Amino acid sequence: MELTNYLGLAAVLFAVGAATVLLRRNAIVVFMGVELMLNATNLAFVTFARIHGDVTGQVLAFFVMVVAAAEVVVGLAIIVMIFRARRSASVDDVNLLQS
Amino acid sequence: MQTLSLAPWLVALPLIGAALLLLAGRRSDRWGHWLGVLASAATFVVGLVMLLDMLGTPAADRVAQHTVGTWLDAGGLHVDLGFQVDPLSLTFVMLVTFVGTLIHVYSVAYMSHDVDRRRFFAYLNLFVAAMLLLVLADSYLLLFVGWEGVGLASFLLIGFWDGKRENAVAGKKAFVMNRVGDMGLVAAMMLMFAGVGAVDFATVLGSTGSGAVAGAGLSEGTWTAIGLMLLLAACGKSAQLPLQAWLGDAMAGPTPVSALIHAATMVTAGVYLLVRSGPVLEAAPDAQLVVAIVGALTLLFGAIVGTAKDDIKKALAASTMSQIGYMMLAAGLGPIGYAFAIFHLLTHGFFKAGLFLGAGSVMHAMDDDVNMRRFGGLARLLPVTAITMGLGWLAILGVPPFSGFWSKDKIIEAAFVGEGWRPWVFGLAALLGAGITAYYMSRLFFMTFAGRRRWSTDRSDDEGRVERHPHESPLLMQWPMIILAVGSVALGGILAVGNRFVTWLEPVTGHVEHHEPILPVWLLMTLTLVLVLLGAALAFRQYAMAAVPTDAPAANVLVRAARADLHQDTVNEAVVMLPGQYLTRSLVYLDRTAVDGGWLGLAGAVGRLGALLRKTQNGYVRTYAATMLGGLGLVALVVAILAS
Amino acid sequence: MTVSGGETALFWVLAPLMTLAALGLIFVRRAVHAAICVMFVMVGMAILYVAQEASFLGVVQVVVYTGAVMMLFLFVLMLVGIDAADSLTETIRGQRWLGVLLGLGLAAVLLGVISAATFPPAVGLAEANAVTNPVALARVLLADYVLAMEVVGVLLVTAALAGLVLTHRRRISPKVTQRDLARERVAALPQGRTLTPLPAPGVYAQNNAMDTPALGPDGAPLEHSVPRVLRIRGQARSATAVLAAEESLVARELADAGLLTADADADDDGARADGARDAHQGEER
Structure with missing residues (x-):
């Protein structure tokens, strides 16, 4: 088996995460889609680390995880706030940017 | 000259007077008019001192400049605040201040019942200051300041009684028509600056070369353009064809204003400008010819209009126009005419001011009525007015030995000098004008003072005549009239003896050899006198012997045209105003449809495009995410294609 | 490898x-x-x-x-x-096919890139991980990327604070203390409120649900021991019906066992004074 199979899996997962972001309305599910995309990149990083024989890729994946954790905290807090204000977790209800 | 440094005071004194009167406001109502008289009289005294000083100066040193300081220093343009003191400007100074002071005094009585008398004197002082600045300036630009100043004063004084709409309209008409002429002066200055690089008299006139030869730097065409532009300016200010229409309406102002500004001084500024710019005209013979033609046309135009006017002031205004036509004609004849133009200007200033003051006195007696058809037989009741006006009348007729004879006859004589068709055309025009002048001035005099009374002292008159109680004017009004009448009688003779005046002006106009007219002088003089007598006799028969109807009788086409100022307003409207309005309207239409339409269409297109793009900004995060992802996909695709 | x-x-x-x-x-x-x-x-x-x-x-x-x-x-x-x-119905027009298209397109592009790219022969991490993977990772992380790691630490702390701040609810009315509650209760006494808590719903031999009222000291059912919601919905059960059902059941049981004698050693621990108590306790036993 080639290691590029891992990359293919990462690509598919990334695309599925992106489609989730586009298709789902529930903010929490959308957020999960974002997490899925981040995880897919992490898989790619780890695979590249293995291809090149250098753990720096794993370090980068580690940073991605940490930043993702921070992002989740803030993002979920925002979702909670919006839910409190609007009684809805749908991203389509937050459309005040509309002209 | 030792008194040269007094020149600025000539302008400053009346200006201070005007400023004091305007700034002091109502507080100065009680004594303001005397302050005005004092400012004017003091200016006259300063002018007199300078005149005496100049008379004691050898002729070669009489042209001098007094520079106060730099006025403008902008790149290539350098203009000094300087005063030109020479026989020409001093002549004007004396005319303006002397006649001006007399009219100030006259106005004290004439305006005594006016609540705004103080303001009137402020404007009069302002006028005197501006007029003196005009004649004393040593550059066209400074002259222009005075030029605009007299225009402003004229506007303010024509519309002085602006409570009545037609007075305000008359003021505006004069102002606007003068602006047309002013554009000519501005254009002339631009041409001078472009060609010579300066606008002061010394440089501009010095660069024309000597005589009729074109200047070194500029082509004859340029000088012609400058000359025509100067002529346009002169036409505006001096009410010459084609900018003559405002003068008749300007009579809406108080009569002293008509006497001072619209007869004696301001309207002659155009003649001054042309005489001052003599070298320019000599460098441009075509422009010079146009000047003469304009003068000849205007002198006939004014004379014809004058024969039909029943309004005493408007008849005098037409006469003024005609007489200035004489001066323009003289100015257009070249160096031989300059001195006579100024000479006639001087004598005209006296007798026309006297005539206007007399008219004012008559109006004063007749409850401000101006219609001569309701006058008649006033000589006995207003003896002083009748005598002074009579002397002025004889002077303007050119009856020897009154002033007008000396000046007008010389112009007629000069008009007959030359070769080809010109002497015949100009000379005959001038001769004919003299005859018509005699007719309409005699008509005016006889209708006013001779014949039957066409008014009544009774309240209920069985003939339907208006009720009037004529009385002679107060002494304050009589004395200026008397003094001016004396001037009308004697000034011409005194200055003409031994060519005194011509010699006096020689430092400015240059010495001119005597030229023989194409007809003998004695014949010309006789012809003139015969024509004058004919005109006067005709007027006597019509207006002194026969009864004058109180309403203007029906008349033929020519008379009706003359009564309507030869349809000058109609012509102006048809030739200038209506095409201008159509042009403006079509330009506005063009602007709205083509220019605005284009830009509005563009703006609308952008707006509609924006409205389309706005639909992408629907506020939905997912749509934005889709856009981002689409962009990312595109970039990735492009990178992939480029990399492969 | x-x-x-x-x-x-x-x-x-x-x-x-x-x-x-x-x-x-x-x-x-x-x-x-x-x-x-x-x-x-x-x-x-x-x-x-x-x-x-x-x-x-x-x-x-x-x-x-x-x-x-x-x-x-x-x-x-x-x-x-x-x-x-x-x-799952789509509300934004065109979003569904756009999303599907973009997802598939993205996958296609990425997969295409991966398949088109040539990778070096895989090295494997055996050498790098010779000192064990965590140690190898720590050597890179704490040497080459120490600054980044500290910055990320700061980011985490900030994010934690941000979570606190964002979800913090500002109090818009004064806090209600115990003292306020007690005062309110006393003030409401004239309106029929009690100082003590409301009685709990009844507990019976076969039935201890919320919908059955408790019995008062006098044996009468206490209607207000049933939660208000149930009462309003009409879901409260009648205490007497429950008792009657239990008693008939007990009686049948006793008859079956031949023990129709009355229960003599009834313990009097409760406040229940009617015959139901006997049946109840007998049943307990």
């Missing part, structure tokens, strides 16, 4: 499952199910990390993602309402 057969098998088992779970994210209606799908993907990811000689990251993946992040998701889901099933 070569990939072992075991790893190959592991990959081909996990990869389809993970893909399916990920697709579940798009298709399931309930957010909780989506969360479970994601958790499956993440655990699978952790296994793949370990298989790819990144054992430290595998552990961190489990701890951070499944242990912390996904728990956070579940908490928020519970806050928002775990029952809510999303409607």
Whole structure:
């Protein structure tokens, strides 16, 4: 088996995460889609680390995880706030940017 | 000259007077008019001192400049605040201040019942200051300041009684028509600056070369353009064809204003400008010819209009126009005419001011009525007015030995000098004008003072005549009239003896050899006198012997045209105003449809495009995410294609 | 290096499952199910990390993602309402086919790039991981990337604070203290409120539900011991009917056992004074 199979899996997962972001309305599910995309990149990083024989890729994946954790905290807090204000977790209800 | 440094005071004194009167406001109502008289009289005294000083100066040193300081220093343009003191400007100074002071005094009585008398004197002082600045300036630009100043004063004084709409309209008409002429002066200055690089008299006139030869730097065409532009300016200010229409309406102002500004001084500024710019005209013979033609046309135009006017002031205004036509004609004849133009200007200033003051006195007696058809037989009741006006009348007729004879006859004589068709055309025009002048001035005099009374002292008159109680004017009004009448009688003779005046002006106009007219002088003089007598006799028969109807009788086409100022307003409207309005309207239409339409269409297109793009900004995060992802996909695709 | 057969098998088992779970994210209606799908993907990811000689990251993946992040998701889901099933009908015109198109296109582009690119021969991490994977990782992280790591630490602290600040609810009315509550109760006495708590619903031999009133000291049912909501809905049961049913049951039992004698050694612990008590206690026994 080639290691590029891992990359293919990462690509598919990334695309599925992106489609989730586009298709789902529930903010929490959308957020999960974002997490899925981040995880897919992490898989790619780890695979590249293995291809090149250098753990720096794993370090980068580690940073991605940490930043993702921070992002989740803030993002979920925002979702909670919006839910409190609007009684809805749908991203389509937050459309005040509309002209 | 030792008194040269007094020149600025000539302008400053009346200006201070005007400023004091305007700034002091109502507080100065009680004594303001005397302050005005004092400012004017003091200016006259300063002018007199300078005149005496100049008379004691050898002729070669009489042209001098007094520079106060730099006025403008902008790149290539350098203009000094300087005063030109020479026989020409001093002549004007004396005319303006002397006649001006007399009219100030006259106005004290004439305006005594006016609540705004103080303001009137402020404007009069302002006028005197501006007029003196005009004649004393040593550059066209400074002259222009005075030029605009007299225009402003004229506007303010024509519309002085602006409570009545037609007075305000008359003021505006004069102002606007003068602006047309002013554009000519501005254009002339631009041409001078472009060609010579300066606008002061010394440089501009010095660069024309000597005589009729074109200047070194500029082509004859340029000088012609400058000359025509100067002529346009002169036409505006001096009410010459084609900018003559405002003068008749300007009579809406108080009569002293008509006497001072619209007869004696301001309207002659155009003649001054042309005489001052003599070298320019000599460098441009075509422009010079146009000047003469304009003068000849205007002198006939004014004379014809004058024969039909029943309004005493408007008849005098037409006469003024005609007489200035004489001066323009003289100015257009070249160096031989300059001195006579100024000479006639001087004598005209006296007798026309006297005539206007007399008219004012008559109006004063007749409850401000101006219609001569309701006058008649006033000589006995207003003896002083009748005598002074009579002397002025004889002077303007050119009856020897009154002033007008000396000046007008010389112009007629000069008009007959030359070769080809010109002497015949100009000379005959001038001769004919003299005859018509005699007719309409005699008509005016006889209708006013001779014949039957066409008014009544009774309240209920069985003939339907208006009720009037004529009385002679107060002494304050009589004395200026008397003094001016004396001037009308004697000034011409005194200055003409031994060519005194011509010699006096020689430092400015240059010495001119005597030229023989194409007809003998004695014949010309006789012809003139015969024509004058004919005109006067005709007027006597019509207006002194026969009864004058109180309403203007029906008349033929020519008379009706003359009564309507030869349809000058109609012509102006048809030739200038209506095409201008159509042009403006079509330009506005063009602007709205083509220019605005284009830009509005563009703006609308952008707006509609924006409205389309706005639909992408629907506020939905997912749509934005889709856009981002689409962009990312595109970039990735492009990178992939480029990399492969 | 070569990939072992075991790893190959592991990959081909996990990869389809993970893909399916990920697709579940798009298709399931309930957010909780989506969360479970994601958790499956993440655990699978952790296994793949370990298989790819990144054992430290595998552990961190489990701890951070499944242990912390996904728990956070579940908490928020519970806050928002775990029952809510999303409607999957699309409301933005064209968004569905756009999303599908973009997802497929993105996958196509990425896969195309991967398949088109040429990679160097895989080196493997055996050499780098000679000192064990965590140590190797720590040497890079704490030497080359120490500044980045500290910055990320600051970021975490900031994010924690941000979470606190964002979810903080500002008090808009003064805090109600015990003292206020007590004062309110006393003030409400004239309106029929009691100082003591309301009596609990009744507890019977065969029945201790909320919908049955308790009996008062006088044996009468206390209507207000039943929660108000049930009373209003008309779901409260009658105490006498319950008692009657129990008594008839007891009587039948006793008759069956031939013990119709009255219960003599009744313990008098309760306040129940009517015959029901006897039956009740007999039943207890």
